[in-house]
Amino acid sequence: MAVDRPMTIVEHLEELRQRLLVAIAALAAATTLCWFFADPLLSLLIRPVTAASGRGVIFVGVTEAFFVRLKLALLAGVFLSLPVVLYQVWAFVAVGLTPAERRYALWLLPPALVLFVGGALFALVAIVPVGVRFLLSYQVPGVLEPMISVGAYVSFLTAFMLAFGAVFELPIVLIFLAKLGVVTPAQLAGGRRYALVAIVILAAVLTPGGDVFSQLLMAVPAYLLYEASVWIARLVAPSPAAMRQAEGR
Numbered sequence: 144m145a146v147d148r149p150m151t152i153v154e155h156l157e158e159l160r161q162r163l164l165v166a167i168a169a170l171a172a173a174t175t176l177c178w179f180f181a182d183p184l185l186s187l188l189i190r191p192v193t194a195a196s197g198r199g200v201i202f203v204g205v206t207e208a209f210f211v212r213l214k215l216a217l218l219a220g221v222f223l224s225l226p227v228v229l230y231q232v233w234a235f236v237a238v239g240l241t242p243a244e245r246r247y248a249l250w251l252l253p254p255a256l257v258l259f260v261g262g263a264l265f266a267l268v269a270i271v272p273v274g275v276r277f278l279l280s281y282q283v284p285g286v287l288e289p290m291i292s293v294g295a296y297v298s299f300l301t302a303f304m305l306a307f308g309a310v311f312e313l314p315i316v317l318i319f320l321a322k323l324g325v326v327t328p329a330q331l332a333g334g335r336r337y338a339l340v341a342i343v344i345l346a347a348v349l350t351p352g353g354d355v356f357s358q359l360l361m362a363v364p365a366y367l368l369y370e371a372s373v374w375i376a377r378l379v380a381p382s383p384a385a386m387r388q389a390e391g392r
Contacts, residue, residue: 262311
């Protein structure tokens with residue numbers, strides 16, 4: 144498809160349908176493949192619970208164990224099919240971008256993919272074990288003991304990983320806006336207080352546990368990413384002279 148060729152509404156809808164079908168097919172194929180690795184993946188994911196409580200997880204419904212495996216296969220399939228899905232999204236939205244915006248987006252897409260996967264893995268490896276150990280430390284042997292449902296735990300873990308993957312995209316968004324001149328490094332630096340408030344609110348909304356400790360585990364890395372974004376924006380943002388030249392002044 145020629146990127147710059149004008150298209151009618153019907154052609155846009157037809158292209159959207161085709162790209163959605165390709166993305167869904169890629170996700171379905173990846174999920175099917177990951178289904179065969181659901182058991183070892185489950186064993187890996189419940190290690191924080193077994194390490195903190197000394198026991199495994201339980202399932203309380205007849206269908207819970209099956210649907211947990213299906214959910215894990217779907218989660219792994221999302222990450223496995225992500226390159227294909229992102230390409231389909233890019234190919235569809237590139238039509239409405241200017242040449243400069245396309246160039247910047249192509250430059251940022253690979254690190255965006257790496258940051259999303261890296262954020263999810265960071266949550267799995269570094270954040271979840273600490274959070275689970277802290278939250279389960281409130282058990283009282285013989286009085287208050289954990290009996291964790293595998294379905295509830297996998298839902299908690301999935302939400303945490305996807306939330307961290309999304310939060311780790313913050314530098315990409317800010318750098319893209321700075322590169323286009325929508326925001327300046329000075330504005331980003333001057334808006335630290337507002338950014339901190341927004342990050343705390345975002346952490347409160349995205350963290351599945353609802354406890355302050357989980358929110359801090361997300362808010363602190365997010366704010367560090369914001370500071371890193373300010374620093375990188377100073378390197379990539381166009382100079383005032385370049386912006387005036389681009390505007391034809």
